[in-house]
Amino acid sequence: MRTAFNRGAYHYAAGELVEAIAEYEAGVAVDPADWRARFNLAVALEARADAVQDADPAAAERLRQRATAAYQAVLAERPDDLRATVNLVAMQARDGEPAAAAAQLVALADAHPAAALPRAALAAHLLRAGRAAEALPWLEAAAAQAPGSAQVHLLLGDARAQLGDAVGARNAYTAALRRGEGRHAALLALAHLDMDAGELDEARAHAEQLLLVDPDHAAAHAVLADVLEAQGELEGAVYHLWRVRDAADGPAAEVVDRLRRLYRRLLDEPDPR
Numbered sequence: 001m002r003t004a005f006n007r008g009a010y011h012y013a014a015g016e017l018v019e020a021i022a023e024y025e026a027g028v029a030v031d032p033a034d035w036r037a038r039f040n041l042a043v044a045l046e047a048r049a050d051a052v053q054d055a056d057p058a059a060a061e062r063l064r065q066r067a068t069a070a071y072q073a074v075l076a077e078r079p080d081d082l083r084a085t086v087n088l089v090a091m092q093a094r095d096g097e098p099a100a101a102a103a104q105l106v107a108l109a110d111a112h113p114a115a116a117l118p119r120a121a122l123a124a125h126l127l128r129a130g131r132a133a134e135a136l137p138w139l140e141a142a143a144a145q146a147p148g149s150a151q152v153h154l155l156l157g158d159a160r161a162q163l164g165d166a167v168g169a170r171n172a173y174t175a176a177l178r179r180g181e182g183r184h185a186a187l188l189a190l191a192h193l194d195m196d197a198g199e200l201d202e203a204r205a206h207a208e209q210l211l212l213v214d215p216d217h218a219a220a221h222a223v224l225a226d227v228l229e230a231q232g233e234l235e236g237a238v239y240h241l242w243r244v245r246d247a248a249d250g251p252a253a254e255v256v257d258r259l260r261r262l263y264r265r266l267l268d269e270p271d272p273r
Contacts, residue, residue, distance in 0.1 A: 004030065005037050012040065015184075015214065017048040035074050039084055042070035046091070064091060082112060086121045093125045101125060109138075116146035123155055132162035150182025157189055169193060184214060191223045200227050218247035229262065238262050 008023030021044045027037035049063035068091055074084040086108060093101030102125055108118035119142040126135035139156045146152055157172035173189045176182035187210040194203035204227045210220040225240040238259060245255045 003027065005034070005040070008037070008040060008044070012044055012047075017044055017051060020044045021048060033077070035077050035081075038070050038074050039081075042067040042074070042084070042087065045070065046087070064094075067091065082108070082115060082117060086117050090121050090125060093128075098125065098129065114145065116142035116149060116152060119145070120149070120152050120155060123159065127155065127158055127162065130162070132159045135159045136163065148179060150176045150179035150186070153179070154182050154185050154189065157186075161189075161193065166193060166197065184210060184217065188217075188219055188223070191220070195223065195226060200230055203227050216243070216247065218244050221247075225258075234262055234266050238266070 004023045004027035008020045008027060011017070011020035011023060021041065024037050024041035024044060027034055028041060031037070045063045045067035049060040049067065052063070053060040068088065071084045071088040071091075074081055075088070078084070086105070089101050089104045089108070092104075102122065105118050105122035105125065109115075109122060112118060119138045123135035123138040123142065126132070126138070135155075136159045139152060139159055142149070142152045143156055153172045153176035157169045157176065160166075160168035160172055170190065170193055173186045173193070177186035177190070187206050191203045191206035191210070194200070194206060203223060207220045207223040207227065210217055211224075214220070221240040221243040225237045225244065228234070228236040228240065241255055241259050241262070245252060245259070
């Protein structure tokens with residue numbers, strides 16, 4: 001039987017956040033005591049807030065307020081729910097209370113010595129603040145506790161990349177790639193690593209792999225536009241920039257300016273045929 005909860009999980013896995021939010025809200029309406037639907041609703045609201053942050057900060061703030069309320073509703077029924085607690089504290093860190101949030105996450109890590117989640121959340125908080133050297137030992141501990149977590153390996157890759165350890169970052173992203181839930185982010189991270197190293201063919205391959213599983217992935221189209229422009233394939237670069245431009249939350253003005261520049265180059269260059 002396909003319930004609203006199951007439909008929400010399907011849409012969330014497919015990156016269809018608006019649809020996932022609607023389904024989880026329907027699940028909560030049917031059963032207000034369904035804490036799983038409330039928790040997943042909060043997660044989806046957070047993800048949607050991140051997706052629209054640049055295009056509509058006010059809408060992102062409203063989404064985060066709704067996510068906060070959903071987490072608080074979970075904790076009202078399940079005061080010891082570690083995931084809801086950690087996520088709520090992480091939201092406080094983003095809302096301008098970084099020191100208090102960090103202290104709470106350290107306390108949660110101390111209170112749950114076998115749990116990777118508070119360590120990963122603390123590390124993510126430190127990474128956002130540009131403190132990769134401090135984040136790294138927390139992530140190494142989390143990776144030892146949860147070797148199957150794609151998210152921990154992705155964060156570990158980000159920390160090592162920030163510290164200039166390209167080999168270590170690649171190993172961590174590759175580990176995340178082997179875990180299905182981290183495939184999209186890992187492929188994109190590897191493509192960016194390849195670009196930074198000047199390995200354009202490898203960057204192209206990783207971006208193309210990502211588009212095979214998510215044909216509308218704007219960031220992958222952006223990588224391919226960069227690669228193809230660098231390789232002199234301007235028509236291909238234009239195509240992928242149009243795909244970025246057509247994305248709902250794409251940075252329209254920047255992309256349009258770049259498209260104009262590429263069209264000028266195409267008009268100036270002689271037809272090789």
